Amino acid sequence: MPPLFPALTEAPADRPALRFGERSLTYGELAAAAGALTGRIGEARRVAVWATPTMETAVAVVAALLAGIPAVPLNPKSGEKELGHILSDSAPDLVLTAPEDQLPSPVRDLPRLDVDVDIDVHGTGPAPAAVEEHADESDPALIVYTSGTTGPPKGAVIPRRAISSTLDALADAWQWSGDDVLVHGLPLFHVHGLVLGTLGPLRRGGSVRHLGRFSTQGVARELAGGATMLFGVPTMYHRIAEAVTSDPDLVKALTGARLLVSGSAALPVHDHGRIATATGRRVIERYGMTETLMNTSVRADGEARPGTVGVPLPGVELRLVEEDGSEVGAYDGETVGEIQVRGPNLFTEYLNRPDATAAAFTADGWFRTGDMAVRDPDGYVRIVGRKATDLIKSGGYKIGAGEIENALLEHPGVREAAVTGEPDPDLGERIVAWIVPADPQSPPALAELADHVAQRLAPHKRPRVVHHLNALPRNDMGKIMKRALTHE
Numbered sequence: 001m002p003p004l005f006p007a008l009t010e011a012p013a014d015r016p017a018l019r020f021g022e023r024s025l026t027y028g029e030l031a032a033a034a035g036a037l038t039g040r041i042g043e044a045r046r047v048a049v050w051a052t053p054t055m056e057t058a059v060a061v062v063a064a065l066l067a068g069i070p071a072v073p074l075n076p077k078s079g080e081k082e083l084g085h086i087l088s089d090s091a092p093d094l095v096l097t098a099p100e101d102q103l104p105s106p107v108r109d110l111p112r113l114d115v116d117v118d119i120d121v122h123g124t125g126p127a128p129a130a131v132e133e134h135a136d137e138s139d140p141a142l143i144v145y146t147s148g149t150t151g152p153p154k155g156a157v158i159p160r161r162a163i164s165s166t167l168d169a170l171a172d173a174w175q176w177s178g179d180d181v182l183v184h185g186l187p188l189f190h191v192h193g194l195v196l197g198t199l200g201p202l203r204r205g206g207s208v209r210h211l212g213r214f215s216t217q218g219v220a221r222e223l224a225g226g227a228t229m230l231f232g233v234p235t236m237y238h239r240i241a242e243a244v245t246s247d248p249d250l251v252k253a254l255t256g257a258r259l260l261v262s263g264s265a266a267l268p269v270h271d272h273g274r275i276a277t278a279t280g281r282r283v284i285e286r287y288g289m290t291e292t293l294m295n296t297s298v299r300a301d302g303e304a305r306p307g308t309v310g311v312p313l314p315g316v317e318l319r320l321v322e323e324d325g326s327e328v329g330a331y332d333g334e335t336v337g338e339i340q341v342r343g344p345n346l347f348t349e350y351l352n353r354p355d356a357t358a359a360a361f362t363a364d365g366w367f368r369t370g371d372m373a374v375r376d377p378d379g380y381v382r383i384v385g386r387k388a389t390d391l392i393k394s395g396g397y398k399i400g401a402g403e404i405e406n407a408l409l410e411h412p413g414v415r416e417a418a419v420t421g422e423p424d425p426d427l428g429e430r431i432v433a434w435i436v437p438a439d440p441q442s443p444p445a446l447a448e449l450a451d452h453v454a455q456r457l458a459p460h461k462r463p464r465v466v467h468h469l470n471a472l473p474r475n476d477m478g479k480i481m482k483r484a485l486t487h488e
């Protein structure tokens, strides 16, 4: 397969590639650092990456891809239970880290390889292309863990062709080139920040400046200082929409940007409007999923219609399907169907989960996204909801209610638990726990339950609100009626 990152060998060696805070690497330096690392991980079958928002993570993932070894990005804030599940499921041979990283159990039980990003560019690491050229386009590139409605997260196996095809389709839709400089503050253990936000600029031969941590000031500084594109989740654009009224520097910086892109959840039309009013610029939305990478986008040369996720990307087949499996033919802005997609952008399987993989596809190979949408007469897709109420999107993170319920039930003060999402102006949805306490006289408090979940799973999965009940509403079959909870 042709190289994923041709610029590593073809771009001028002094061309900027990556910047994290004060640290930066040119293409020449990145090729040397990643090339040297491929030589050190050579025999591994699969590697984990301790995916802090740092240079080391970017170099580690590029090196694994060059070596043709699948990488499993780990959220460094994940708790022991979640990390334990991911490590036992994906069985990496070693973990790639920054030298200063302190690893918690059970990650510290793995052999560890510290990433050295300061390699002499004239060093003797293997030439990247020489290692990569044996890789096939269907070979696994990344295994990214993603929550389902119930049970622990599943590892989506993403092949090399999905990465190249999705990034090239976005280049077409966004006129994304090597001249673009991207700024973002997204985490590097999910598709948005890692594939789009890090591998994307490198495939184009352009550069990325990572903020380390998102802030509107950081966005303003980088866009004013030469960055051309911004990627963010709706929570970030909501914070920008709040800040533009009082931050003229931010307004000026956004006004000068080439492209502002939002994704991972729906950006409310109200926030679209506030940003457009203050800056004259329209944020465009694209729609994707861990399992499919990117499916649709508003095009840079198209109409930026708020509330839509644009049109299918080149190479992506998209259809809307009714409950009974029949296809929605209408482009009327009204008829709702489930989005199903097919194309080179898709994952190949959920690791070790043939049952879940089979259930995710139709007999003729379409992936069921679970997202419900309508299509406007000109083909623009509007997402109107999700099939499963047990999936919550908070801050752009997908979170399964069942996973949190299981964690809550492991708390001694909890007899029964149900988890729902409710609207939140900043996070999109916030996690709400409905608890029947073991002892009604001393129910566990919010902070205690939030810590319990944050330590086991991850801080973004912690409940933000807790209600105590005497009993959960159940139907005749004993099933919890969540709609009754949210409407109480």
Ligand code: MCA
Binding pocket: 077, 185, 186, 187, 190, 191, 192, 193, 214, 233, 235, 236, 263, 264, 265, 287, 288, 289, 290, 293, 394, 395, 396, 397, 398, 450, 451, 454, 455, 459, 460, 462
């Ligand atoms: C608070 N914290 C705690 C606790 N309470 N830590 C431990 N225990 C507790 N009880 C800490 C948190 O860890 C965090 O630490 C800080 O307090 C604030 O937490 P939180 O409120 O969750 O964070 P935030 O600042 O509000 O974050 C908003 C955010 C974030 C920056 C927008 O949600 C975010 O980065 N979202 C991006 C999600 C994303 O990339 N999704 C892509 C997947 P600290 O301050 O140290 O962080 S979707 C995808 O990939 C598909 C393909 C797609 O379409 O894109």
Ligand code: AMP
Binding pocket: 146, 191, 262, 263, 264, 265, 266, 267, 285, 286, 287, 288, 289, 290, 291, 309, 369, 371, 383, 386, 393, 396, 397, 398
């Ligand atoms: P994840 O599984 O974490 O990769 O999240 C994928 C889900 O995020 C999709 O199935 C959608 O529900 C949602 N999503 C991503 N981008 C958008 C968008 N622009 N608008 C609405 N929902 C989105």
